[in-house]
Amino acid sequence: GFPGAPGLQGQRGESSFLYRSAFSVGLTTPTTTTDTPLHFAKIFYNEQHHYDDISGKFRCFIPGVYYFTFHLTVQGQGCKVGLYRNGRVILLTLDQFLTADLDQSSGGAVLNLSSGDQVWLQVYGAEQEEVGIYADINNDSTFTGFLIQARLPSSPLDNRRR
Amino acid sequence: GFPGAPGLQGQRGESSFLYRSAFSVGLTTPTTTTDTPLHFAKIFYNEQHHYDDISGKFRCFIPGVYYFTFHLTVQGQGCKVGLYRNGRVILLTLDQFLTADLDQSSGGAVLNLSSGDQVWLQVYGAEQEEVGIYADINNDSTFTGFLIQARLPSSPLDNRRR
Amino acid sequence: GFPGAPGLQGQRGESSFLYRSAFSVGLTTPTTTTDTPLHFAKIFYNEQHHYDDISGKFRCFIPGVYYFTFHLTVQGQGCKVGLYRNGRVILLTLDQFLTADLDQSSGGAVLNLSSGDQVWLQVYGAEQEEVGIYADINNDSTFTGFLIQARLPSSPLDNRRR
Ligand SMILES: [Ca+2]
């Protein structure tokens, strides 16, 4: 007999458009809190609400590789800030302050997160001379993160073996 | 009869490969302009020409979520710079200067743009003591942006229902 | 006779998830080396091992557009650092230091790389007063890069013409 009909076309390739996660937020006032996450109330972008503006923490809903970065205005005293993941400090940045020399402090890292992981910024240590994070309507201090690469439940290579 | 020929390979996944937008540019000289966009003439990357080196503005051709960041050399006087979107200041960064303490000022944000939106950097305010953006062959001051996630006309999920 | 059974379903289409490259590393000690790449031994992320922690250089295995950024702690003296590509300085950042005013220096750029290209950070020039890059357990100095957009061997548009 004749050969059968050709098989169905393969599935569309895995798409990155299904995996979205990004946030970008800013402080609205100076902060002197040392024992809790910095609380960013100015929202540049938070469409997926993965940054929780109540707790001040980013929560990972899509496992994968993320980039986080922050840019802080340092005024009045030094500023020592940590990027935390689940209660552990990943990255520490210290900027010292001299009278009339307001500065910018910044940092960033790529992190591989699992679902439920939380990431936030927090003043490090209790030294009162190092909580000089400043912000007002003319001076932003920001925290930003976004998904670079989602980690799929099953890899495309696995799919190809089927 | 024999089985039919295998089906055709599936379409390439709805992928970010079709949606490209990134630029990275630098100043070549110090600037004291306060009423127009900073004009970055050193091109690190601008393949799609979405950064217009005549106007100094990035123009959005692919609606979606972008990351913008800048790193400026501050010399001679303070530096107060805004990240603008369509004539409105989104983000303000001030760095003060002391004699012999050249500094770096930086900032960044994620923004959700529509086609035709324009984004640029501009000195904020007319105070002559805060236009100390410095650049020469040994000191870069840069402005960078790139598409994180395109916003598709129809979502992949819609496609799958067909 | 009857036609044969239908053919097998086609392969899944090309996926963007196959193209991964990101690294994020930090210094563990102050450095005064001026003639070799900075050597970052603290690993935040380097799953694909495209950052070579022996040479201190990132090596491009996936041709495409990358974002690189660094955030350095400046202490004790000024800090003049270059972002190098294959032996050529792409970007230079200088931060000066005053007693008791530890600073942060930062920079970044988008670069279009080909396979085999190498990118690294290195102190620029031999002036002994500008090698003040500081790092210890409480002060991070980091270097980060990640793939924004892979350059495919054949473009999706070409494939669609077949
Ligand atoms: Ca300053």
Ligand SMILES: [Ca+2]
């Ligand atoms: Ca300085």
Ligand SMILES: [Ca+2]
């Ligand atoms: Ca300082």
